[in-house]
Amino acid sequence: MKKLLSLLFISALGILLLYVVANMPPMGDPGAPTRERVIPRYLEEAEEETNTTNVITGIILNYRGYDTMGEVTVIFCALACVLAVLGREKRGRIYAFVDRSTTPSSVIVKTMVRFLVPLIILFSVYTIMHGEISPGGGFQGGAIVGASMIIFSTIFGLWEASERIPQKLRAPLEGSACITFFLVGVLGLIGGGNFLTYAWPRISSSLQPAVVTWLTVLVEIGIGLGGAMVFISILFSMSREEEEIAPAA
Amino acid sequence: MGTTLNVVIIALLVATALLAVFSKDLLAAVIVFSVYSLLMALMWQRLQAPDLALTEAAVGAGITTVLFVITIFKTHRREER
Numbered sequence: 001m002k003k004l005l006s007l008l009f010i011s012a013l014g015i016l017l018l019y020v021v022a023n024m025p026p027m028g029d030p031g032a033p034t035r036e037r038v039i040p041r042y043l044e045e046a047e048e049e050t051n052t053t054n055v056i057t058g059i060i061l062n063y064r065g066y067d068t069m070g071e072v073t074v075i076f077c078a079l080a081c082v083l084a085v086l087g088r089e090k091r092g093r094i095y096a097f098v099d100r101s102t103t104p105s106s107v108i109v110k111t112m113v114r115f116l117v118p119l120i121i122l123f124s125v126y127t128i129m130h131g132e133i134s135p136g137g138g139f140q141g142g143a144i145v146g147a148s149m150i151i152f153s154t155i156f157g158l159w160e161a162s163e164r165i166p167q168k169l170r171a172p173l174e175g176s177a178c179i180t181f182f183l184v185g186v187l188g189l190i191g192g193g194n195f196l197t198y199a200w201p202r203i204s205s206s207l208q209p210a211v212v213t214w215l216t217v218l219v220e221i222g223i224g225l226g227g228a229m230v231f232i233s234i235l236f237s238m239s240r241e242e243e244e245i246a247p248a249a
Numbered sequence: 250m251g252t253t254l255n256v257v258i259i260a261l262l263v264a265t266a267l268l269a270v271f272s273k274d275l276l277a278a279v280i281v282f283s284v285y286s287l288l289m290a291l292m293w294q295r296l297q298a299p300d301l302a303l304t305e306a307a308v309g310a311g312i313t314t315v316l317f318v319i320t321i322f323k324t325h326r327r328e329e330r
Contacts, residue, residue, distance in 0.1 A: 056300050097322065127303070135299035143307035150315050231312060239319050 050198070051212040052132035060137070061219055062212075065196040069185070072177040072223060079174060079230045086237045089167065096158035096239040105155050113155045120148040128224035129217065138177070138220045142227025149232050158239060165232055173229040180222025184215050255295065262288050273328045279317040286310040 025032035042059055050058030060068050121144075128141035153161035184196065191200025198212040265285040272278040286309030293302040 054300075136303055137300065140300070140303045140307055143304070143312055147307060147311040150311070234316070235312075235319075238316060 050216070051209045052216060054132055054134060056135070057132045057137050057216070057220075061216055062198055065181075065185070068223075069178075069181045069196070072181055072226065075227060075230055076175060076178055079233055082234050082237060088233075088237055089162070089240050094158055094162055094236070094240045096153065096241060098154060099157040099159055100241070109155055113151055117148050117152050120151075121145060124148070124224070124228075128220050131220050132213070132216050138223025139227055141220075141224040142229075142231060145224075145228035146231030146235065150235060153235070153239065158236065162236060165229075170229045170233050173225050174233060175226065176229070177223045177226025180219055180226075184219055187215070251295075255292075258288055258292050258295070262292070274326065275321050275328060276318070276326050279314055279321065282317070283310045283314040286313070 025034075029035065042055060042063070046055045046058045046063075047053060050062040052058040052062075124141040124144035127136035127144060128138055131137035131141070149161055149165065152164070184198075186195070188197035188200065189195055191197065192202035193200055198215050199208045200211060203211065262285060265281050265288065269278045269282040269285060272281065286305055289309065290302045290305040293299075293305055
C-alpha cells in the first residue's frame, strides 16, 4: 500500500515535470525569449556593464547577484547542519583514523605532498583572483583549497592539518562569503543605487569601472575564503574520531 | 570525430550512472560516481563551459567523493538486504 502510494506520488510528479518541459520553448529555437532578449544583452553589454572579461563571472556576480548570494547562504547552511549533527571538534588534539595507523607514510609520498600542497593553493589563489578574466572564481578556488587540505590530512593526519588551519582561524572566516556579499550590497545602497548595485550612481562615471572591478574582486575573495573554510570545517568534523577511540601511539 | 567522442562520453556517462546506482558495494559505487563526475567535467568542457567543468572536477570528483568515502568508512561498506 505504502509502495503503491509513493509510486503514485512519484509518477504524478514526473508527469507534472514532463508537462512543464513540454511547454518550454524547444532547445535552440531562435524565437525563444532567452534567445531574443537575454543572450544578446549578456553577450553584447556584459563586458561594458560589469567590467569583467569573463562574461560568466559578470552574470553570476552582477546580473544574478541575488541568486549567488542565496547559493552562498545555502553552503553556509550546509556547514551549520553538519556542525549541528556532528558537533565541532574540541580545541586541542583531534584525531582521524589516519592518526591511529601505526604504519608511517612513505618518505616519497610525504615529500610529494609537501611539494604539491603549496602549488595547489597557489593555483586556487590564481583561480580566485583571475576569475573575472579567465574561467574560475570564488567557488572553484575555495573547492580547490579544500581539496589540498584533503590530501594533506590524508597523509599527515588530521592533527597536523588542524594545526595548520586551526579552529580559531576557521570559525570567524566561515561566514565571510555571506558577509562580504551583504556588505557589497549595502555599499551599493550607500552609493545611491539598489541593493547589490556595483556601479554606484553617486560617484563620477570615470571612477565607476574601477569601483566595479574592485567590488567584483572583493566578492570573489570573500566567496573563496568562506567556501574554503566551510569545506575544510565539514571535512574536519566528518573525519574526526570520538575521543574514546583515540590514537594507538 | 567530435560527434563520435560525444557519443562515447555519453554512453560511458549512462553506464557509470547505472553502475553507481545498482552496485551493492558502496565503495565501488562512490568510485564509479567520481568517474561519472570526471566524464561530466569533460562533457562540460566540450560544451564550452569551462567554469562548470572546473567546478564539477573540483567538487564532484574531489570533495564529494572524499566525504562519501569518510561516511562509508564510519558506517558499512555493503548495502544491507
